[in-house]
Amino acid sequence: MQDRVHDRVRLRTSPAALILTGGGARAAYQVGVLKAVAALLRDARRGLDPSIAQGHNPFPILVGTSAGAINATALACRADNFQEAVAQMVHIWENFGAEQVYRSDLIGVVRTGARWMTLMSIGWMVRRSMRVRPRSLLDNAPLRELLTRMIELERVQRGLEHGHLRALALGASSYSSGRHVTFYQALNDYEIPNKMQRRYVHCAIQYEHLLASSAIPFIFPAVALDLAQAGVGGVEQFGDGSMRQLSPISPAIHLGAERVLVVGVGQIGHPGLLPGVDGAAYPTLAQVAGHAMNSIFLDSLASDIERLEKMNQIATSLSIQERRAIGLRPIETLVISPSERLDGVATHYVDALPAPVRALLQVLGTHRGGGASLASYLLFESAYTRALIDLGFGDTMARRDEVMAFLTERRESSPSQSPRVVVL
Secondary structure, X not given: OHHHHHHHEEEOOOOEEEEEOOOHHHHHHHHHHHHHHHHHHHHHHHHOXXXXXXXXXXOOEEEEEOHHHHHHHXXXXXXXXXXXXXXXXXXXXXXXXXXXOOOOOHHHHHHHHHHHHHHHHXXXXXXXXXXXXXXXXXXXXXXXXXXXXXXXXXXXHHHHHOOOOXXXXXEEEEOOOXXXXXXXXXXXXXXXXXXXXXXXXXXXXXXXXXXXXXXXXXXXXXXXXXXXXXXXXXEEEEEEOOOOOOOOOHHHHHOOOOEEEEEOOOXXXXXXXXXXXXXXXXXXXXXXXHHHHHHHHOHHHHHHHHHHHHHHHHHHOOOHXXXXXXXXXXXXXXXXXXXXXXXXXXXXXXXXXXXXHHHHHHHHOHXXXXXXXXXXXXXXXXXXXXXXXXXXXXXXXOOHHHHHHHHXXXXXXXXXXXXXXXXX
16 A cells, blocks of 8 residues: 555655745744755655655755845755754754844843934044944844854755755845845856846855844844855845845746745734734834834745736746747745734743843843744744744644645646635
């Protein structure tokens, strides 16, 4: 009986991409989704083609932005063993502390946050006497140390050479030129056309690329990247890749994906007010900042999903010859996003932040309601990240059949002629 099952079920072979969007601490939700995917593959391994190795990577194309870029790169470094890669990520995210990402001690917060607040309030009085102007609200120097311990970048190239990986791509936004740049590492130069302030750079991914992609505006400092080696310019200052990212799914398509699993970190739709928030009250600075963060990190993904669905409708209405003539192909898309508001979850864990950081956010108005959106991006604390991992795991398991249909197929069945766009 088992042999007959082996003959019927296998992992799909069409190129699949995993797209992990940005969102600071919210990226713990992505880890929960990946934990569920790994568990589903383990459960199904008895029924899969025996030629499939236990650690087979179901996503040869990995695309990430901001904290999602870090998660994507962590997967790329262990592309030879997907199960091991996910287990390592779960361990790190389940045991997070804010001090692993940014200076959360009193001296560290005063050196950055307090000085930044002073500049905003009375900077016009003291600007001539200030020798060093603040660069960000928080100092993320500890993140570099974490990345060097967590991610072995030399393994990316090995994964490419041994066929476990097809491409790794991450985005960053240039404060210097206003361009959104996608840096990608692959064996081939795809010569992707540059347009609408978007540029693709073929290079070896470095820690600076990860720091730049995850440099949340105002919160973390910009990172200088030298584009001269890629022949596209000189040194430019870069920040979070979610800024000016008009099409988060586009890099995966340009890199050859025919199927994409997109993991968001915000509800797709129009949620109502957070509990305890007075909609008529004037918003605090934290509330405004949180709203701006949501616009940067969440809105472009929802728009891109709608755009892709329309393009799929057009593609399926054309003949194969017509699609080839205009360079259009249908893309099967599965989207998994939180079933609960993550800023709503964050309201229960704001007190878990270190006291100096909590005090700084209170100055911005997090204690008056609505500020949980801002806090939800900075809550790198295990109580919160574990809650998001559990949520991501549960949301994915609730859609077990859709996820397995995305990952596997029966031998006797032919590939679907019409793409599926499934959104929760």
